[in-house]
Structure formats: structure tokens, C-alpha cells
Amino acid sequence: MRYRILTLTLAAAALAGSTAAFTGAAGANVPWCNTSRIQASVTAGEQLGSNLRTAQITLRNISSETCRTQGYPGVDLAVWGQPGQHAVRNGATSHLIELDPGQSAAATLTYKFGATDWIANELVVTPPDNTRPLRLYWDWRKLGSVTFDQPGAVTISPLRA
Structure with missing residues (x-):
């Protein structure tokens, strides 16, 4: 009898622990990082080849609460507000990211460039x-001009912490 009570007590404790862990992960109620919580910036990355460069697009949580995000940012290069070159997803796997206030996640923009x-x-x-x-200034003197209207000329990676 003592063995049975101990077994039931341990089983109940294990179940309570696993339920608490599950509730904690699933019920965290961490909101998604909407545009009003995010500040974006772009910086020059690497030169990968004679006509291939990268830039880092950084999304920073400017709110006072933790938020979560996952996936690819939508990215378009434009001229004076007119749509231009859309970045195509590079196919890499994305992961859920929780950003505490002030923390950032970044995606890599890869693009072809040239003088003409x-x-x-x-x-x-x-x-x-x-x-x-979010609209950012593209400083072509630092980031380069972009080859336009070529399939795969501009690609974007998923966000990573």
C-alpha cells in the first residue's frame, strides 16, 4: 500500500510538473513584435564577390515588453517611393525569437551591384x-547600387538572434 501511494504521489507530481512546464511555454502570452514595437536599421555587410554584396537589416525591440518574431522580413528596394526590386526569400529555416526590450534580430540581404x-x-x-x-534610407555610396530586374538579384535570409 505504501508503495502504491508513493507511486501515485510521484506520478501526480510528475504530471503537475509537466503541465506547468507546458503551460509556461505555451501560455507565456508574449506578444508578436508588431511594427510599432520595432526600429529598423541597415548597415553594410560583406563583399562576397566582384558584384555581390550583403547588408544587415536589424530589427530592434524598442518597446518596454518582450515580444516574439519569426520568419522573413518583407524587403523592397525603392526609388522615391516607387516600388522597385523585391527581395526573394533564400529558403533557410526560421526559428522563433524572443526579443527583450533593446534586443535585436537581423536578416542578411544579399544583392548584385554594379556601376550601371x-x-x-x-x-x-x-x-x-x-x-x-518601416522605411529606411538606402545610402548607395556605402551600400552600392542594386542590379535591377534580374531573377535572384536580391535575396533575404530569415531573422536570427
Whole structure:
């Protein structure tokens, strides 16, 4: 009898512990990082080849609460507000990211460039699972001009912490 009570007590404790762990992970109620919680920036990355470069697009949580995000930001290069080159997803796997206040996640933009190419002056970034974009200045002197209208000329990676 004592063995049976101990077994039931341990089973109940294990069940309570696993339920608590499950509830903690699933019920964290951490909101998604919507555009109003995010500040975007772009910086020059690497030169990968004679006409291939990268830039880092960083999304920083500017709110006072932790938020979560996952996936690819929408990215478009534009000229004076007119749509231009859309970045195609590179196919890499994305992972859920929780951003505490002040923390950032980044995606890599890879693009072809050259002297006679289309010159963007704006980068339009839409955080994952959002519809309102953030507009950034594309400094072509630092980031380069972008080869336009070529399949795969501009690709984007998923966000990573």
C-alpha cells in the first residue's frame, strides 16, 4: 500500500510538473513584435564577390515588453517611393525569437551591384507577420547600387538572434 501511494504521489507530481512546464511555454502570452514595437536599421555587410554584396537589416525591440518574431522580413528596394526590386526569400529555416526590450534580430540581404545598375534610395522593411512597413534610407555610396530586374538579384535570409 505504501508503495502504491508513493507511486501515485510521484506520478501526480510528475504530471503537475509537466503541465506547468507546458503551460509556461505555451501560455507565456508574449506578444508578436508588431511594427510599432520595432526600429529598423541597415548597415553594410560583406563583399562576397566582384558584384555581390550583403547588408544587415536589424530589427530592434524598442518597446518596454518582450515580444516574439519569426520568419522573413518583407524587403523592397525603392526609388522615391516607387516600388522597385523585391527581395526573394533564400529558403533557410526560421526559428522563433524572443526579443527583450533593446534586443535585436537581423536578416542578411544579399544583392548584385554594379556601376550601371539601378540606384535605390529607400529600403522598405516589413517585420514578419505585419502589414505596416518601416522605411529606411538606402545610402548607395556605402551600400552600392542594386542590379535591377534580374531573377535572384536580391535575396533575404530569415531573422536570427
